[in-house]
Amino acid sequence: MNQPAPTKLFREEAKTGAIECPACGAPITLRGFGGVEQVACAYCGTICKPEEDGNLNILQQAQRQRRPSILPLHKRGQLPDVLGTDAVVHTWEILGIMWREVVSDGVTYPWQEFLLFNPYQGYRWLIYQMSDGVWGLGGPLLGAPELQPGGTPTASWRGETYKHFTSGNARVTYVEGEFPWQVLVNDVAQANDYVCPPNMLSIEVQHGETGADVNFTIMQPIEPAQVWAAFDMPGAAPAKHGVHPAEVNPHKTKFYAVAGILLFVVWIVALVAYASARKNGVVYAGSVVPGEVLTEEIEIGTADQTTTLELGLQAHGMNNSWAYAEVMLVDLSSEEAISVGLETDAWSGVEQGESWSEGTNPRRVTVGGVKGGKYLMQVQTQLDSSGDPADSLTIEIKQDVPLGRYMFLPFVIIALFPLLNLGRKLAFETKRWANSDHATSSWES
Amino acid sequence: MLMKASYVLLSVASLGLLTFEAPRGALLTSSPARGKVERDTKETGSGNATIRRPHYIFLGGYHGGK
Numbered sequence: 001m002n003q004p005a006p007t008k009l010f011r012e013e014a015k016t017g018a019i020e021c022p023a024c025g026a027p028i029t030l031r032g033f034g035g036v037e038q039v040a041c042a043y044c045g046t047i048c049k050p051e052e053d054g055n056l057n058i059l060q061q062a063q064r065q066r067r068p069s070i071l072p073l074h075k076r077g078q079l080p081d082v083l084g085t086d087a088v089v090h091t092w093e094i095l096g097i098m099w100r101e102v103v104s105d106g107v108t109y110p111w112q113e114f115l116l117f118n119p120y121q122g123y124r125w126l127i128y129q130m131s132d133g134v135w136g137l138g139g140p141l142l143g144a145p146e147l148q149p150g151g152t153p154t155a156s157w158r159g160e161t162y163k164h165f166t167s168g169n170a171r172v173t174y175v176e177g178e179f180p181w182q183v184l185v186n187d188v189a190q191a192n193d194y195v196c197p198p199n200m201l202s203i204e205v206q207h208g209e210t211g212a213d214v215n216f217t218i219m220q221p222i223e224p225a226q227v228w229a230a231f232d233m234p235g236a237a238p239a240k241h242g243v244h245p246a247e248v249n250p251h252k253t254k255f256y257a258v259a260g261i262l263l264f265v266v267w268i269v270a271l272v273a274y275a276s277a278r279k280n281g282v283v284y285a286g287s288v289v290p291g292e293v294l295t296e297e298i299e300i301g302t303a304d305q306t307t308t309l310e311l312g313l314q315a316h317g318m319n320n321s322w323a324y325a326e327v328m329l330v331d332l333s334s335e336e337a338i339s340v341g342l343e344t345d346a347w348s349g350v351e352q353g354e355s356w357s358e359g360t361n362p363r364r365v366t367v368g369g370v371k372g373g374k375y376l377m378q379v380q381t382q383l384d385s386s387g388d389p390a391d392s393l394t395i396e397i398k399q400d401v402p403l404g405r406y407m408f409l410p411f412v413i414i415a416l417f418p419l420l421n422l423g424r425k426l427a428f429e430t431k432r433w434a435n436s437d438h439a440t441s442s443w444e445s
Numbered sequence: 446m447l448m449k450a451s452y453v454l455l456s457v458a459s460l461g462l463l464t465f466e467a468p469r470g471a472l473l474t475s476s477p478a479r480g481k482v483e484r485d486t487k488e489t490g491s492g493n494a495t496i497r498r499p500h501y502i503f504l505g506g507y508h509g510g511k
Contacts, residue, residue, distance in 0.1 A: 255449055263456045270463050277468070293500060308470035330482050330501050338477040339503050367477045368470025378501055403474065406467035410459035417452040 021046055022056050030178060031074070031095060031117070038182050040096070040175040042066065042073050047175060047184060060184045066176070069097045069112050070128050070238070073177045077231035081121055082220050083139045089230075092116035092124060096177035102168035102191070109435075115179060123180060125217065126227065132242025135227050138202065138219030145194070145201055145216065152438055155194040155201055157218075162194030162201050165245045165436045170204070189215075193245060200246035221247045243432045251425035256418035263414045271407055279400040283309075284377060288325065288393045294379040300329075300399050301372030308403060309370050312396040313342035314362035320347050320387030325395065329375040340365055362394075366403065480504055 019028045023046035030036050030050060038059060040047045043066065048056035071094055078089045096115035101108050114126040125138040145157035153164040172187040189206035202217040221244035224237035288294045301307040315323040322345035330337040342365055348357035377397070383389045433439055466472055482501040 256452070259449075259453065259456075263460070266460055267463075270460055274463055274467055295500070306469045306471065308468075308474060326503075328482070328501065328503055335482055335484075336479065337482045337501065337503055338479050340477045366470070366474050368472070368474035369476070376499070376501070400468070403467055403470055405473045406463050406470070409473070410456060410463055413452075413455045413459045417448065417456075421448070 019050075019054070019056055022048060022058055023061060028056070031093065036178045037180050039178045042176050045174075045176065049182070059182065067099065067174050069099070069114070069176070071097075071112075071114055071126070071227075071231055071233070073097055075231050077116075077227075079116070079124075079126075079137065079222075079227075079230045081139070082124060082137045082218065083142070090118050090121050092118050092121075092126075094126075094177070095123075096175070096179045098172060098176075098179075098183060099174035100170045100172050102166075102170050104166075104168055110173070115177070125219070126222075127219070128227075129242065133224060133238045133240040134242045134244045135222045135224055135240075136200070136219045136244055136246070137222045138200075138217045141201065141216035141218045143216070145203070147203075153194075155203070157196075157201060160196045160199070162196040162199070164438070165193040165195045165200070165433075167192045167437060195245045197246045197248045200244075219246060242435070243428065245432060245436070247432065249425055249428050249432075251421050251428055253421070256421050260414060260418045263410075267410045267414060270410070274407065275402050278402040280402060281399055282396065283399050284395065284397040286395060288379055288381055288395055290323070290381050290383045290390060290393055292381070294377070294395070296377045297374060298329075298377050298397070299374050300370060303371075303373050305372045306369050307372060307400050308366060308368045310364055310366045310398040310401040311340050311342060312362050312364045312394075312398075313344050314394045314396075315344045315346070315390035315392075316394065317391035318344075318346050318361065318388060320349070321345070321384040321389050323384070323390045323393055324382040325393060326380045327395065327397075328378045328380075329370070330378060331371075331373065332376055333373075338367070338370065340367055366401065368403075370399075478503075 019030065020026065021028055021041040021044060024041060024044040026041055026043040028039055028041060028048075030039060036050055038047055038049050039056070045066065046058055047060040049059050051057050073094055073096075076091055076093045079092055080087055080089050093116065094114045095117040098113045098115070099110060100113060101110040103109075110130045112128045112130060114128070116124040116126055118124075123140070125136075127136040127138065129135070141157070143157070145155040145162065148154045148156065155162040155164070168191055169188050170191040172183055172185050175183055175185055187206065189204045192203045192205075194201040194203070198220050200219040202219060204215045204217070206213045206215075224240050227233075228237035283300055284296060284298050286294075286296070300309065311327055313323070313325045322343060324341065324343045326339060326341050328337050328339045342363050344359070344361045344363040346357070346359040346361045348355065350356070379395055381393055462472065481504045483504055485500040485502050
């Protein structure tokens, strides 16, 4: 009596002999050991399933030409393990290539997925976004996140909250190489991505005849140059001009908050010390008869110290006219002088039924670096004879005046850089979330 | 990193200006014209102006050279 053969719990040990594609006859070598569920011929694209007897059974006849992917099939590279906690790199071989795409608002977003295999580490994914040159490296999630629906759905995984990024139907457009599961062109899976930089969770649900197949993947961004170097590819990697959904915001830092607060406190202390130490004293205040020369001896500050002066000229009873005073401070010991011109003006009138007025009266000018000591002040004036000339002019000179420009310059600098950084941070988040389903919520991040 | 270093550097520099330079006020204020003066020895004033003595005429900036 023939007894039925016992059911095999495991696939036969991998055979290294070449297998031919049943469609085109091209040689196919299975490299994924016993875990290969299907293999797509790299030459004609026919998708086959390895049977236990070593033959290949056609699952999907080729209907396409071979597409040149950005990385070639069976290329090996050195990359760190996205699931690992250390920076140890492993050798990975590209076992399978899959092109997929989602269509959102009539725009197609295609990407290439490279199935990486290491016999000791298992399978990982290297993903290349064809629309913006962004790369990601992912692996299977060791567990399942907890989903929390709401206005903006979130997912919780190991104490981290992931924000929903996008959902869409990802369709397979091209398959090449080996896969540990069956994947056919035009297979559609609902992909839901959640981000918590530097990680992204991808939850894919594919409905089949026997129910829904749910896959959880964790992904991290990887720089194009690192991929290029890892696989020893010639030339330079295609330029990246997008932001990976899980890319860490390079402008996210506590530095400006901490440094800004410290500097602000120092500024307040310095401001109080500076303002309270200013005498702001009047050196001279008096009137000048227009047309006459005023000469007066004044004493400014203390000898061998420099100070600031504020000179003011005010014209009284003046309209549609101007007045000018040249204030000269003569150091009698050296016969050197500083000269400051002050011009004041006042204009007014009625135009189209509306009255207007403009001009600067009084005029104040601040000068610095004036040495202390005795000076002979000489004021010469000029008046505009048109309009209503000034009846009298008043001159006022103050010394050691507090200067707002010195007081508020530090504040501007202390506040400017954190604001600039905030702007750059928000611009980055706006760019990140522009490709998401929640483009308007970018400011929340 | 460059931006952070610039931030600290410029902030400290501006605070230094406030603390040490602001009392002098030589950097962030308009500079008055400086130069030699000459005593005006003419007895008559210009026009109807009344001029008290001594009266100086501002000669302006550079008076060096040969």
